[in-house]
Amino acid sequence: GENVEQHPSTLSVQEGDSAVIKCTYSDSASNYFPWYKQELGKGPQLIIDIRSNVGEKKDQRIAVTLNKTAKHFSLHITETQPEDSAVYFCAVDAGGTSYGKLTFGQGTILTVHP
Amino acid sequence: DGGITQSPKYLFRKEGQNVTLSCEQNLNHDAMYWYRQDPGQGLRLIYYSQIVNDFQKGDIAEGYSVSREKKESFPLTVTSAQKNPTAFYLCASSTPLTIEQFFGPGTRLTVL
Numbered sequence: 228g229e230n231v232e233q234h235p236s237t238l239s240v241q242e243g244d245s246a247v248i249k250c251t252y253s254d255s256a257s258n259y260f261p262w263y264k265q266e267l268g269k270g271p272q273l274i275i276d277i278r279s280n281v282g283e284k285k286d287q288r289i290a291v292t293l294n295k296t297a298k299h300f301s302l303h304i305t306e307t308q309p310e311d312s313a314v315y316f317c318a319v320d321a322g323g324t325s326y327g328k329l330t331f332g333q334g335t336i337l338t339v340h341p
Numbered sequence: 342d343g344g345i346t347q348s349p350k351y352l353f354r355k356e357g358q359n360v361t362l363s364c365e366q367n368l369n370h371d372a373m374y375w376y377r378q379d380p381g382q383g384l385r386l387i388y389y390s391q392i393v394n395d396f397q398k399g400d401i402a403e404g405y406s407v408s409r410e411k412k413e414s415f416p417l418t419v420t421s422a423q424k425n426p427t428a429f430y431l432c433a434s435s436t437p438l439t440i441e442q443f444f445g446p447g448t449r450l451t452v453l
Contacts (some may be wrong), residue, residue, distance in 0.1 A: 228400070231383075259440055268447075269446060270431050270445050271431070271444050273442070276441065327391060327435055327437065327440045327442075328374075328399070331383040331384040334383050
């Protein structure tokens with residue numbers, strides 16, 4: 228099955244700095260790569276996603292880049308703010324007959340210090 | 342408001358008892374999913390259903406059961422066969438067209 232590795236497990240930055248989280252995956256047939264933000268005690272919220280026919284996608288301070296050859300994708304947050312502090316998860320779809328099934332990374336705890 | 346509801350938010354049960362967690366969605370999504378989250382870990386898929394009256398095992402289905410009798414409902418039963426049931430349980434739904442998954446607020450189950 229799909230194997231997703233996410234790094235780093237914790238990330239601490241100063242307000243205004245950039246933060247980068249990287250995920251690698253194993254199944255070259257995967258086509259959908261979402262990123263979720265989870266605040267304490269709540270369900271994950273989709274913040275951005277990218278599909279295999281696109282190399283980069285940006286939404287205000289958040290961007291995702293995808294390298295299908297190397298099988299990795301990254302989340303970039305610029306001008307970080309204290310409210311960006313949360314746990315971030317990457318995920319990868321299974322594709323094929325398991326359409327819609329996602330495998331998640333282990334999560335990154337992001338702390339933004341004022 | 343459209344969304345996914347899970348109830349209750351906190352649930353306590355004695356060891357050896359079965360317990361059913363509720364998940365309802367009014368987003369008209371065809372697919373629904375159950376995940377388990379343990380402290381400091383990612384989400385692991387328990388069961389998923391892509392259509393009414395059909396469901397498939399995920400990566401950690403042992404000790405769990407589900408039903409999908411209605412499009413908007415996907416209840417999860419944690420049976421006494423589940424060795425470590427204490428966890429945070431998350432329900433999600435999606436449409437085949439976009440495959441974006443939307444999550445409910447979760448149920449924290451504690452087995453005493």
